[in-house]
Amino acid sequence: MLLLPLLSLSALWGFVLNLTVGDGQSLLRANTLYQTIGVTSTDLGLQLQAERTRSVAAATTRKLTEDLGEQRARTDKAVGEFGRAAADAGDAITDDMRPTLDTLTTELARLSSIRNDLDTGNSSRLAGMNAYNQVLDALFRLYDHLVTVPDLALFQEASSLQAMGNARELIAREQALVGAALINGRLSEAEVTAVTEYVASRKFLHARGLAGLDVELRQPYEQVFSTEPFLSFSAAELSIVKTGRPPADAGAWNVSVTALADRLDKIGVTSTGVIADRAAAGATSIIVRIALAGGVGLIAVIASILISVRFGRRLAAELAGLRTAALDLAEVRLPRLVGQLRESAEVDVRQEAKPLRITGSAEITDVAGAFGSVQRTAVEAAVGQASLRQGVGQVFLNLARRKQGLLHRQLTLLDAMQRRTHDPDRLDELFRLDHLTTRMRRHAEGLIILSGAAPGRAWRKPVPVLDIVRAAVAEVEDYSRINVDAVPPAALDGAAAADLTHLVAELIENAAIYSSPETAVQVRGDQVSNGYVIEVEDRGLGLTPEEYAAINARLADPPEFDLADSDRLGLFVVARLAERHGLQVTLRASPFGGTTAIVLVPRRLVTEQDALPAAPEGAPAELPSRTSKKKPLAVVGQLHNGLPRRVRQANLPAQLSGPPEPPPKPERSPDEVRDLFSAFQRGTQRAREEADHEGDDT
Incomplete structure (x- = not known):
């Protein structure tokens, strides 16, 4: 929050400093150019x-004088000093100035050929003069690039003075050409045209220069233009243009031109000094701006940073306190409250929704107050949801208990009817009703589990795994498709037997529902080092790896029951039962394409049990006596209250299921069937009485 204003302020300071420093750099560059190229180029x-004037005169007389030689030596010296000054300028020469400097250097290199053409007569007077003019034109173009004053008004005045200097160069050209013509008393037609161009350009440059100068700089030029030398010079110009001949009075021409040139040179020097003084004042102003933008601005930026850092630290401390309080609310207090509500503990809303104690600025305290309101609302909502869940759970529990009572009475009634029935067909129908009632009891127990309570069925003594598997198969509608493979003898804790039966029944029913009716569901068990494993395998369509991972995560850590997610009721019941007894339930892909559910019962719930001996072929099943310690039939009766015969002994190995029951044949009379069933009822009754006598409770 504070970094963005600081960055903006720093960027603004850097932008202003760059502008002012850029002006200062322009001044420094202009000063460097003036001290190097500017001074030497003026002398050049x-x-x-001077060399042009003497060369044109020598071309007219066809004589090389000693004065011309000395002048050429002075010119060569000026050229050398200019080259060294250009090298000393270095980085002060800008990119747009470099081509102009290179052009001037190229033109200066032509001086030797220009001189040779004039000396040998290969070049006429006008041609030689034009050659010198090209060199001077390149020099004046370089002058234009030397005017790099950052102040606009000062730049305009300097440009106007540059125009006046160019006009002074045209006067010098007229002086040289007309002075050479006075030697032989004639001007060629081309020379007259050249003089005419010089006059027109000179007038244009004077008008342009005077228009851009202020009163202080324009007044000296206006005074010179009103004096007799300039008027005489102008009249001579007009005469040359009209007649095409040089002035008749050579002495008057030379006097007027020399006097005019001297005055213009003096005014140029004076005006240049005025511009230099103004540039110095502008440089001082720029330096002041640099100091303000750089120094005072830097001080302001540093002060802003210090104030912002101090304010930011205080704000960060307040926000850290608010963050700590909010995290304590989100990660400690609310989870603890939710845990208490899950355990059905009493919660004081006023105590749990205490406001956050935060000190600081008004904004921070307002945010803390808003968090307090959110906290209070969240606590009230959590308490309300917990009350709603408890109410729904209580409704489930009441309905399930009532249903359990009715089912218990129905099972008792069915048991009594089975004892009185001797007709095999009616007995088979009673077995079917007994099976449906057992399934209904499992669904009622599911409601009890959803309510958070525990079912009432429990045994104090271990229950054989085989009986638990049989009872689970009996609670499944499509029990005829269930194949029980080898189940090694073992017994499980009686307190967990009913819940484990319910869990295995849910897995078997799920396997039967989500597989083809033509396929079988395999149930097998095995004793492992960590306990006992029961596997339920179907041959359905299976699931994707992501779906297996999601289901296994819910089985390992069961979430709160969602009333809207009733389609996965069996999965939730399995997860709750597994969590209650520490069981590990895992689903994975089957090699046959379906799903294999693996239930690992921990070793603390497993006890050893000897294998049941196989009865001799054709021997009747021995019913347990009142003094017998092994009561598998009684326990199975307690588990599912009348397991159908086809389930009790179908698809079980011989050493576990006992002798296979001979299929019903016409060779047995109805009296024999009634006698056998009466013996079965009497044995079952004695086993139940013995279990009740020893304290087992359902």
Whole structure:
């Protein structure tokens, strides 16, 4: 929050400093150019003008004088000093100035050929003069690039003075050409045209220069233009243009031109000094701006940073306190409250929804107050949801208990009817009703589990795994498809037997529902080092790896029951039962394409049990006596209250299921069937009485 304003302020300071420093750099660059190229180029221009005048005169007389040789030596010296000054300028020469400097250097290199053409007569007077003019034009173009004053008004005045200097160069050209023509008293037609161009350009440059100068700089030029030398010079110009001949009075021409040139040179020097003084004042102003933008601005930025850091630390401390309080609310207090509500503990809403104690600015306290309101609302909502869940659970529990009472009475009634019935067909129908009632009891127990309570069925003594598997198969509608493979003898804790029966029944029913009716569901068990494993395998369509992972995660850590997710009721019941007894339930892909459910019963719930001996072929099943310690039939009766005969002994190995029951044949008379069933009822009754006598409770 504080970093963005600081960055914006720093960027603004850097932008302003860059502008002012850029102006300062322009001044430094202009000063460097003036001290190097500017001084030497001015002397170079004067020497070139002097050499041009003497060279044009020598071309007219066809004589090389000693004065011309000395002038050429001075020009060569000025050229050398200019080259060294250009090298010393270095980085002060800008990219747009470099081409102009290179052009001037190229033109200066032509001086030797220009001189040779004039000396040998290969070049006419006008051609030689035009050659010198090209060199001076390149020099004046370089002058234009030397005017790099950052102040706009000062730049305009400097440009106007540059125009006046260019006009002074045209006067020098007229002086050289007309002075050479006075030697032989004639001007060629081309020379007259050249003079005419010089006059027109000079007038244009004077008008342009005067328009851009202020009163202080324009007044000296206006005074010179009203004096007799300039008027005489102008009249001579007009005469040359009209007649095409040089002035008749050579002495008057030379006097007027020399006097005018001297005055213009003095005004140029004076005006240049005025511009330099103004540039110095502008440089001082720029330096002041640099100091303000750089120094004072830097101080302001540093002060802003210090104040912001101090304010930011205080704000960070307040926010840290608010964050700590909010995290304590979100990660400690609310989870603890939810845990208490899950355990059905009494919760004081006023105590749990205490406001957050945060000190600081008004904004922070307001946010803390808002968090307090959110906290209070969340606590009230959690308490309300817990009350709603408890109410729904109580409704489930009441309905399940009532249903259990009715089912218990129905099972008792069916048991009594089975004792009185001797007709095998009616007995088979009673077995079917007994099976349906057992399934209904499992669904009622599911409601009890959803309510958070525990079913009432429990045994104090271990129950054989085989009986638990048989009872689970009996609670499944499509029990005829269930194949029970080898189940090694073992017994499980009686307190967990009913819940484990319910869990295995849910897995078997799920396997039967989600597989083809033509396929079988395999149930097998095995004793492992960590306990006892029961596997339920179907040959259905199976699930994706992501779906297996999601289901196994819910089985390992069962969530709160969602009333809207009733389609996965069996999965939730399995997860709750597994969590209650520490069982591990895992689903994975079967090699046959379906799903294999693996239930690992921990070793603390497993006890050893000897294998049941196989009865001799054709021997009747021995019913337990009142003094017998092994009561598998009684326990199975307690588990499912009348397991159908086809389930008790179908698809079980011989050593566990006992001798196979001979299928019903016409050779047995109805009296024999009634006698056998009466013996079965009497044995079952004695086993139940013995279990009740020893304290087992259902």
